[in-house]
Amino acid sequence: MNYRAALIEGLTMRTGARQYGIDKNTSFRWHHRFLALPAATAANRLQGIIEVDETFFPLSCKGQLTWIVHHANVAQAPVFACAGST
Structure with missing residues (x-):
């Protein structure tokens, strides 16, 4: 089961839930949790000119x-x- 693939494909939360056999509320939580991950990681510092x-x-x-x-x-x-x- 790879719910991340559903996000990359651009599936809606309900479609992803149906496709992967999970509840729509779980799909909602996972969707927001996975989208919040890049915001939580620190950006790399620019170097050079x-x-x-x-x-x-x-x-x-x-x-x-x-x-x-x-x-x-x-x-x-x-x-x-x-x-x-x-």
């Missing part, structure tokens, strides 16, 4: 009828990128 850049792209509101007020300055949305080498 770390470069961070910030790029601004114009914010487009095409097709949005709620956006009626047009400003002279186009809003900018920042995008952050981080790259490191070890």
